[in-house]
Amino acid sequence: MAxxxxxxxxxxxxxxxxxxxxxxxxxxxxxxxRMDRGARRQLDRNGYDGEAHxxxxxxxxxxxERDLVLxxxxxxxxxxxxxxxxxxxxxxxxxxxxxxxxxxxVPDPYYGxxxxxxxxxxxxxxxxxxLVDRLKHLPDLAP
Numbered sequence: 311m312a313x314x315x316x317x318x319x320x321x322x323x324x325x326x327x328x329x330x331x332x333x334x335x336x337x338x339x340x341x342x343x344r345m346d347r348g349a350r351r352q353l354d355r356n357g358y359d360g361e362a363h364x365x366x367x368x369x370x371x372x373x374x375e376r377d378l379v380l381x382x383x384x385x386x387x388x389x390x391x392x393x394x395x396x397x398x399x400x401x402x403x404x405x406x407x408x409x410x411x412x413x414x415x416v417p418d419p420y421y422g423x424x425x426x427x428x429x430x431x432x433x434x435x436x437x438x439x440x441l442v443d444r445l446k447h448l449p450d451l452a453p
Contacts, residue, residue, distance in 0.1 A: 409437025
């Protein structure tokens, strides 16, 4: 959900052509599959289009190609930092930290119901809005 919301908010801010966003999990469980139905429904209800999303697994080689890698929870953060093997220069960060959520983990609503997906979407929207506000003020991205 976060990548869909981030793309939409970047486009609204006029940064859609200046920031590249992609999404990947730390495991291969759902590679190639569509986003979970509950997540897609929640996004649809809130005006986002998650139809094009397909699951991928994060590849270690991507670390050198990205300015920032955001983990949604502390378990993913540990996994990504282990992949980086000390060569991440602070680019691997927790979404809840960068998004101004007091370092909170974003829970995985996969086994939850509609309320859990709604809560996670609200959390993601808050963090993404704060992240985009920060990006708007970076000299390299300023209009």
